[in-house]
Amino acid sequence: MKILLIAGGWSSEREISLVGARGMQAALEQRGHSVTFFDLLDGFDTLLQTAQQHDFALINLHGAPGEDGLVQAMLERVNCPYQGSGPAGSFLALNKAAAKQIFRLAGLPTADWVLLPRRPAPDWTPPFGWPVFAKSNTGGSSLHLGRAASRAELEPVLDEIFAAGECAIIEPQLTGQEVTCGILGSTALAPILIQPVAGDFFDFTSKYAKGGARELCPAPLPEAVTAEVQRIALAAHKALGLDGYSRADFILGPDNSLHLLEVNTLPGMTPTSLVPQEAAVAGLDFGQLLERLMELGLQRHAAR
Structure with a gap:
């Protein structure tokens, strides 16, 4: 089968995606498949054209785009089958x-949670008390994740999350x-x-x-x-x-x-x-x- 292996992208999990995809390529080629390694960072503008030339797309993206359903929605527009969930479930x-x-x-x-799309007021405290875990609402691979036992400890974790352009989600430990x-x-x-x-x-x-x-x-x-x-x-x-x-x-x-x-x-x-x-x-x-x-x-x- 002629497979388009979509990897890389531009999320904070890019390098993890690339490493995994190289292993996938080797395993698939050993089983007789023809694999095109496609780094979305460099090739996004030709994704649809390239997908039309393949029998199947294997997506190995982490974060957005990829886990947000965008690539899946695009592949459906050119009738290219892919593995896993569709756009809505992914998002x-x-x-x-x-x-x-x-x-x-x-x-x-x-667990209970609080979504923080922006930095809370200086006197804000979580409704479930301390300690808490704070992490990116749409991130993965345990990036932009930290534990805090006080508002002072929470601040640098929020700095990292908001600096990355993310919303924060707070949960009790x-x-x-x-x-x-x-x-x-x-x-x-x-x-x-x-x-x-x-x-x-x-x-x-x-x-x-x-x-x-x-x-x-x-x-x-x-x-x-x-x-x-x-x-x-x-x-x-x-x-x-x-x-x-x-x-x-x-x-x-x-x-x-x-x-x-x-x-x-x-x-x-x-x-x-x-x-x-x-x-x-x-x-x-x-x-x-x-x-x-x-x-x-x-x-x-x-x-x-």
């Missing part, structure tokens, strides 16, 4: 404050461990328990530094907890109107309570990324996973 999932409203309406557990669970098709995969080594929460260093975190797959959790993680991940996938695949992130409390943090529509895609690890437990190697995503994308395209 809703990327916006954490919007997604959390949808989670609440669907009866799914998520939740005690527990991070668990993530991928969806492939209509099936929830084996969850992963994440134990940071370089810090006490899953920040950028924990995610991408060698040995920054232990990722235990399948997660060594009680059967009932595993089932509940999978149930909520699939329910969130459906509530947002997603397709193909996604990855839901949770905080698992000491009492085995669960809080849904967010859902990623274009999760990391290297052989050692979280969803590929879960797919391996289900019997799919990296190349097979990519081909399964393409198969699901072609099915969705045909149904449209």
Whole structure:
């Protein structure tokens, strides 16, 4: 198959996107596909023309454009099939404050939050008290993320978020461990328990530094907890109107309570990324996973 592999872009997660896409290209070429590596930063103005010359587009973009649904909407205009969710689901999932409203309406557990589109007044304090986590409302990869135990500690985190042109979302600090669970098709995969080594929460260093975190797959959790993680991940996938695949992130409390943090529509895609690890437990190697995503994308395209 002639595949257009769209990567790079111009978000803060550009370099992560490029690294993952090179691995995807190698895996696909090993399986006999013809792959055009397309950096959106340099090629945006020729995206539609180039997509028309290919059988399928694989999107490996993080942040916007990509996770915001723009590229997906453009590909649909030239009838080019692609993997994963459509424009609406992508946009809703990327916006954490919007997604959390949808989670609440669907009866799914998520922490309280406050959206700050602009810097609050000097006497502002969060309604749920300190400490809090502040992060970009539409960012990922744990960039522009910080913990604050006071307004003074919050200020430099907000400086970083607003300097990047983002809105901030504030949530109370939740005690527990991070668990993530991928969806492939209509099936929830084996969850992963994440134990940071370089810090006490899953920040950028924990995610991408060698040995920054232990990722235990399948997660060594009680059967009932595993089932509940999978149930909520699939329910969130459906509530947002997603397709193909996604990855839901949770905080698992000491009492085995669960809080849904967010859902990623274009999760990391290297052989050692979280969803590929879960797919391996289900019997799919990296190349097979990519081909399964393409198969699901072609099915969705045909149904449209």
